Amino acid sequence: MTDSQSRPKPAKTKPKTGQRDPERTRALILEAATSEFAEKGIGGARVDAIAARAGTNKRMLYHYFGDKDQLYTAVLGNAYAGIRNAEKKLNLSGRTPEDGIRELALFTWHYFVDHPEFLSLLGTENLHRAEYLKQLSYIPEMHSHFITELAQVLKRGEADGVFHAGIDPLNVYLTMASMTCFYLNNHYTLSTIFGRDLMSDDNLDAWMQQIVSVTLASIRAR
Incomplete structure (x- = not known):
């Protein structure tokens, strides 16, 4: 050997x-x-x-x-990309105007319910006055495409006589998002104050329908 x-x-x-x-x-x-x-x-x-x-x-x-700051910025960008990419699957242009708005409202609600970490990151970034978000130059363009698609849905609704004229698409989205965020961000205090479990299935479903109703009522032709 x-x-x-x-x-x-x-x-x-x-x-x-x-x-x-x-x-x-x-x-x-x-x-x-x-x-x-x-x-x-x-x-x-x-x-x-x-x-x-x-x-x-x-x-x-x-x-x-x-470093940690760069990692946080990457996390923030990834979080925004996640919700915007998920929204692209809604195919708003292939729905009737009312169905498009309804689907977007439902999606916004469900996404925030299913991704509490996104709400937490938004809270952190607002405490820092969007200091890190401002470093992500692609974020405005990403949201611009989304707002453009929403504007097209509203224009189709206006042409069909379903929605009133001159609707600001950003205001429509802020209506959905603010009603969602306020409810979820404050459910502990509100549940304590009013003696109702706002995170029970029945209350979650009721608020989801409230978001849809309020959003559609605010843009329907009078």
Whole structure:
């Protein structure tokens, strides 16, 4: 037997996290950071905790995102992209004007109910006066496309005599979003004050219908 045959083969080195699947590692870090920032805000969030949640280490986190501020900005951009991309699946242009508005109102409600972390991130960013959001130059254009599509639905409704003239699409969206956000952001205090569980299924369904009714009533032709 030769020396090369008797000599043990070196063990294969296991690829470090991020080297084997960088896209997956990046996604895991984003997901972990979203939870951490939503729970603790940017001031209370810790890089160590984010890395632990993601099953990686700080070195990999810094490699992909730079620092905590840059990671928070990436989380914020990802959150906005999530809701806008989901809205694209509604196909508002393929519905009647009233059905389009109804579907958008229902979608807005359900999205915020299902993604409480989005509301938390919005709260954090408003505390910082949109300091980080302003760094994302693509955000206005992303929302511009959405508002343009909503405006087209309203114009079709106006042409059909269903909606009154001169409706501002931003005001319509703010009606839906504000009724949704106020209810969900304040359900603990409101439930305590009025002695009603606002997060029960019956109350959630009732408020959802209220949002649809108020939104449509505000734009219907008189």
